[in-house]
Amino acid sequence: MAEQEISLLEGCRVLDLADEKGLFCGKLLGELGADVIKVEPPAGDTARNIGPFYKDTPHPDKSLFWFFTNMYKKGITLNLETSDGKEIFKKLVETADFVTESFEPGYMESLGLGYSALEKINPRIIMTSITPFGQTGPYAHYKTTDIVGVSMGGMVYISGELDRPPNRISSPQFYLMGGLHGAAGSMVAHYHRELTGEGQHVDVSCQQAVALSLMVVAEIYDMLKFSYRGMGPNYAGARPGAPPLFSRVIYPCRDGHVFCLITGASQAGMVASSKALAEMANRDGLASELKDYPWQTIDAATISQEELDSIIEPIRAFIETKTKHELFDEALERGILLAPITTMKDVVESPQLAARDFWQAVEHPELGETITYPGYPIKISEFTHRVQRRAPLIGEHNEEIYEGEMGFSKDQVALLKNHGVI
């Protein structure tokens, strides 16, 4: 592996106007080596108020969501609603490659800073707009939070207990997914721009990003007119003309839970996995009824619920006697489709992630501390990952950008500050 820092987007500048809804897009471009400038209102971005906080101290420079979604970025303050602010922004656009934003559709136009205006300043500019439902359409102005967004995208209905409402994962995904697809769309536009010199507007819908994440849920409806519903700790196979088949996948064990797939021949590796798991139980004198079970004959379309339950019950009883570790170690050894259900503590202590050099230590001089962050999930042969920059404090790089780069005098900066422009 070369010792070069990552620089796939070296020399590209991103002006990041986004709030909570689109911050992740700029982070992903920064991760690939772009020079990202987070442009915030003078009072600071509202995403700085999102908890949890460092040492549980609510403070605009201590939001952990902010920390993560603004790594790699520099930060300046700028009030786009003032004439001076608009002029400064237009000046920055002249030399920028990307503008990312997540305002309500129409807001940038109302400031005279919509794509058609920016394109005149810099025809190469790519403007990426990340909003819950896209720039136009009947729901374009609908408001969301995470739970509203993932519900509208179809992700909530497919998870939950049968005797309770469906449920959302207790960690927001909606805007991260929009930011991720924003980065993908920005890169497609970037490729086109590098070949032709032509920029464009990228219009991202977080709702569509979620709809794309449902595995075969849409396809199941399209084929069988069945809307998949969360079925507690089970998967449920849709069967035309018969009730769905419940296959348990979450099993309690001695110190927590494991995920385990026990079925027949419909997925690669499944027969060998089920056989090995039964053998493991047999060795402990359990699940003797599954000795020599003909796994390859299981047909998910016709097997009865009673038959499947009679396979699952002895496996459940066996798993209950073991720890997550005992089960996973042997699962790895024998190719059994089983994984521990981890907590955040388990994740941080994972030997695999340590061996992959996944974690990144990032200095926070303002806190007198180094904090360990999740790292980039792709190893790239040409590069080592570049030293990371922690998220900016409010207006941290005002001097560098306004004075050093744009050439404003100290007096001018003071004047702009005085009038709430920066």
Next chain:
Amino acid sequence: MSRQVFEGVKVADFSWVAVGPQVARELAFHGATVVRVECHRWPETTRTAGPFKDGVTGINRSAFATAYNTNKYGISLDLNMPRGQELARKLVRWADIVTDSMSPGAMAKWGLDYESCKKIKPDIIYYSTCQMGQHGPYCRFKGYGMLGVSYAGYCHLNGWPDRDPLPFFNNHSDFISPYYLATALIAALLYRRKTGRGMYLDQSQVEVGINFLAPLVLDYVVNKRIACRMGNRDMYIAPHALFPCRGSDRWVAIAITGELEWHSFCNVIGQPEWTRDTRFNTLLGRKENEDELERLIAEWTLGRTATQVMHMLQEVGIPAGVVQTAEDLFNDPQLKYREHFRYLEHKVIGVHAYHSPAYKLSKTPCEIRKAGPCLGEDNEHVYKNILGLSDDEIADLLIEGVITTETDMPEVLRDK
């Protein structure tokens, strides 16, 4: 027809199941030529797992198998045969990008790992994606995304605090990993244009999943708090729940994020006195009396459809949304407006639905034109026009079984 963004970019797609094929699909959506390599002797999971057209199994009947292969060519080839490997090398020589989503080590067995491909084509760009990455003590971990998300901390955060954790039917990391990889892949293509150098990308899908839980990971790192599932509640917002609506198993999501919204909400639902009720007039009060509040709001929502509630609340700027089912997604006016689902004709399945990208490009829109291929559907075109084989050579390869035609699905899944 205008020039497509990735016109002329060539992909030899050896990947399978969900993650790897979606990455190549992203390029295919915008004009890349992608050749997907499969084999009848070990048909891939998506072909055997369904959903099948009319619920009838068959190697070309699964909409799972077509979903991530829009706009691609499909060929059949036995990589276990020396002649098959030879043809695969020919395809690598043709390609700009080689894809791999097998368990670590599988591609090396066929002489198709990065180092081997680099010898065939020195500037090749090659990506591998698997659950745990190519190295490390657990790299031999074989499995699907549902196991990966369990290991990445998702299930522990999904469900109710008084019940067992819940699985993810959608294998969440399988559907965020592809876009991470696509962004890096496009950057790699541009890097190669500039420098003439290819590269190797090694993705861990578990690590992608963990990135999407980062605030909670950091909460453990700096505050030692181990996050747990909390039903539909939120630490910082109340009310924040799904409420039952008219109909069977119908729900609406409502989240009231501030004082103004709370006042509008109370007015809309005809309970203006709640703004003065000491149980509910402050955020701390609403949080403390959340059970009671949820119960009372449910009395109002129950008499209305989820769509009615959403429209009434959105009209006054309150975040509310239908908990949409798959059927709802197909009828959603916004998704229709955005043309999210596109309909293509598949040779066996007939006309059926395909997803389109979540982003719209103003000057170079994607073109969605070809249904995911049947197994070996484009053999003639690819072997003849792309790899330059003669009709005689192709006939020999068919006879020898190098180009496969015989389904070797498990008996229970054979075409019926």
